[in-house]
Amino acid sequence: MSHDDDFKPKPGRIRARGAKRGRKFLHRVLAASNLARGGASGTRKPGFTGKRTGRGAGTGRVLASRDRHAALRQRRVMVKSRIVKLAGKGKGRAGGMAGGRARGMESARAHLRxxxxxxxxxxxERGELYGANEDRADGKxxxxxxxxxxxxFRFIVSAEDGAQYEDLKPLTRRLMARMEEDLATRLDWVAVDHHNTGHPHTHILLRGRDDKGRDLIIARDYMTTGMRARAAGIVSLDFGPxxxxxxxxxxxxEMEQERLTSIDRRLARDRDENGLVTATGRDAFRQSLRMGRLKKLERLGLAEEIRxxxxxxxxGLEDTLRRMGGRGDIIRTMQREMREKNIARSPADYVVLDPGDPTVKPVIGRVVARGLSDELKDRHYLIVDGIDxxxxYIDIGKGEATEPMPxxxxxxxxxxxxxxxxxxxTVAEIAAANSGRYSIDLHLRHDPRATEDYAETHVRRLEAIRRAIGGVAREPNGAWIVEPDHLDRAVDYERQxxxxxxxxxxxxSHLSLDRLVDADGATWLDRELVSGNPQTIRDSGFGREVREAQARRRQWLIAEGLAREGEERSASADQRSRRDLSNDERAEREQGAGENRTIYRTDMLARLRRRELARVAGQLSDELGLAYAETRKGDPVEGTLRRSVELASGRYALVEKSREFxxxxxxxxxxxxxGRHVSGVMRGETVSWTIGRQRGMGIS
Known part of the structure; x- marks a missing residue:
């Protein structure tokens, strides 16, 4: 061993002659480390995504990297997750923060309801909240x-085998207990089980605080794959793989389904650089699956056999199949709702309205049903049986954006x-004339007829655009810097x-069609009958029902002395005579050229409206113990806004004073x-309002 003593170390400066070789070794170490974490072999640092930030990041990655065969054997569970903002970021004015917090909590209350x-x-029956330790939790x-x-946090958990559970509560509690272990904190949550769809599912609301009172941050990996894997593992333990x-x-x-399937995803992954795929599989069963699915895609026009x-x-195969699957779900939803209301319609007459299509026209019709297309994001749909x-089927967006419709x-x-x-x-025009700046003073100088209150509405519009998408900035003196592409930014804001x-x-009309026939008020049917530009009503479906209701309403109006039958005349004579009518006389329009005409009184709608108001006002006078004061054009309106009243003639506001309403x-x-004090002036069929006793918001 004496030769070991011959070793003589030669120390030198760090990164001296061997610096280049050392850097290469360091790169190899970093590359190996990257590969060990499942990353790329290069050493360049990837961009920050945040998906591994938060509790459960490591667990989520481990669960996601399980053996594929084991995952195939597991019971399938769908987990949808969403993070809902309840409060502001802590910046800006206190009033804005309080307002944002109030809106967030109101959204939480609405979702809980x-x-x-x-x-x-x-x-x-009505759904009941439960928690970790109680079967009836207190939502308030x-x-x-x-x-x-x-x-x-809001989650929807739906197990493919959920219908086999007599009660979903134990499954939910076990899942949340595993989450507490994975996230290393106690969780404060409530849940409700739903059995009103083909797949029973559970809605879970989780507070965004941990057991130390700090913000609870859950890693994206855990929310996207970890929760699903945990739930699937529990269900697999209950029913076996x-x-x-x-x-x-x-x-x-899956071979015959008109939606995106796991077979489609495999085919898409197996495409070569020329976009071609083979029908061969690793065994006879897989090959038959691929061939059967390719034949189905060929019938749908989504695949072609080259040789x-x-x-x-x-x-775009995957996107097309997703859209087809979504449309299929919509048609089934429409069929179910129409069947429950005993309304018979041909599937050929089912239409999915695309609000983004500029050629789409307004739809008038009867509300058949309202529901949720996405329970987690609170997106609602409306099914309307149209006069066409x-x-x-109409996506109406967030539930809070549209008032309830019976x-x-x-x-x-x-x-x-x-x-x-x-x-x-107007803002763009003023800014272009003033070196890209806008202010109330510049507005008044540009348009001497404008008032300061009117110019202030433009400032509020700029503030709304600034908060939503930016592109405008406010200077300390109150002036605004407006970019030349301001109109494009306004379009982006409206799209948002x-x-x-x-x-x-x-x-x-809040009244159904059959109740409008003999309603003592100015109804939607009456407005259509006297309209100078009536809607096109097709003689089929709900359109036919409307035509029949209009005929019965005409007879009721004649019996009430509000209309009369005229003589038969030609269409050409009718058109010539209408050109000579005054504005008031045009209200007496005819129904159907070449047929017996129905002529309506010029003041028919006003008479019907006054009759209904007098009748309802008498009932309210007895109820409130106050006298009724009729308001005419030009009269002031002042008092406390108590509530709204639904009438056949429309919706009315009840404004109460000390001795009258x-x-x-x-x-x-x-x-x-x-509940607030309001004042205004009656202007025809509307009111120009001022809210509050002091100088406040004007509503024209």
Whole structure:
């Protein structure tokens, strides 16, 4: 061993002659470390995504990297997750923070009410909240504990074998207990089980705080794969792993489905650089699956056999199949709702309205049903049986964006047009003339007829755009810096708003069609009958019912002395005479050229409206112990806004003074001001409002 003593170390400066070789070795170490973590072999640092930040990151990665064969054997569970912001980021004015927190908590209350709605249990009863230790949890107490939370987690857990559970509560509690172990903290949560769909599922609300009172941050890996793997493991323990027969049966069922399937995903992954795929599989069963699915895709026009055994898949195959699957779900939803209301319609007359299509026209019809297309994101749909003879499925966006509409009510649904408003064009015009700046003073100088209050509405519009998408900035002196592409930014802002509420739903009548025939008021049928530009009503479906109701309403109006039958005349003579009519006389329009005419009194709508108001006012006078004061054009309106009153003639606001009350046309903006003092002036069929006793918001 004496030769070991011959070793003589030669120390030198760090990164001296061997610096280059040392760097290469360091790169190899980093590359090996990267590969060990499942990353790329290069040493370049990937961009930050945040998906591994938070509790459960390591567990989520381990669960996601399980052996594929083991995952195939596991029972399938779907988990949808969403993080909902409840409070602001802590910046800006206190009023803005408080307002954001109030809106967040109101959204949480609305979601809690929704998941506890009627008809979700086995027996069609109201859903009941439960927690980790109680079968009946207090939702109000949960919301009180959530006051001050920055965010809230919402989950939907649906096991493929959920129908085999007599009670989903034990499954949910075991899942949440495993989550507590994975996240290393106690969790504060409540849940509701729903059995009103084909797959029983559970809604879980989780507070965004850990057991130390700090913000609870859950890693994205855990929310996307970890929770699902934990739930699937629990269900697999309860019912055992899936057998070969179960797996093969599910895969065979996928061959003929008109939606994206696991076979499609495998085919898409196996495409070569030329976009071609083969029908061969690793065994006879897999090969038959691929060939059967390719034949189905060929019938759908999504695949083409180039030569025996070689197929070309259409570009965008996966997106197309997703859309087809979504449409299939919509049609089944429509069929179910129409069947429950005993309404018979041909599937050929089912229409899915696309609000983003500029050629789509407004839809007028009867509300058949309202429901949720996405329970987690609170997106609602409306099914409207239209006067065009077709039934329409309409995405109306967030539930809070559209007021409740009773089934059977008559509505007009108009897609929003993301165009700049007049205020945006005015701001752009003033800014272009003033070196890209806008202010109230510049506005008044540009348009001497404008008032300061009118210019202030433009400032509020700029502030809304600034908060939503930016592109405008406010200087300390109150002036605004407006970019040359301001109109494009206004369009982007309107598109962003349209994602929340893509359509405008206007309630034409809260009464159903059969109740409008003999209603003592100015109804939607009456307005259509005397309209100078009547809607096209098709003689099929709901359109036929409307035509029949109009005929019966005409007879009722004649009996009431509000209309009379005229003589038969030709269409050409009718057109010539209408050109000579005054505005008032045009109200006496005819129904059907070449037939017996029905002539309506010029003041028919006003008479019907006054009759109904007098009748309802008498009932309210007895109820309130106050006298009724009729309001005419030009009269002032002042008092406390008590509530709204639904009449056949429309919705009215009840404004109360010390000894009397009045009824005036309602405006949607008044919803936020019930109980407050209001004042205004009656202008025809509307009121120019001022909210509050002091100088406040004007509503024209």
């Amino acid at each position: 929704y998941i506890q709605r009627d008809g979700v249990t086995h027996d069609g 107490a949960f919301l009180e504990r959530s006051q001050g939370d920055r965010h809230q 899936r057998s070969d027969r179960e797996i093969e049966s599910r895969l065979r069922a 025996p055994g070689r197929w070309r898949l259409e570009e 003879g077709r039934s329409h 089934d059977g009510s008559i509505v007009r649904v108009t897609p929003k047009n993301p165009e700049p408003r007049k205020a945006d064009r 708003r349209a994602r929340t509420a893509p359509v405008i739903v206007e309630k034409l 009045t009824l005036v046309p309602w405006r949607p903006v008044l919803d936020r001001h019930i």
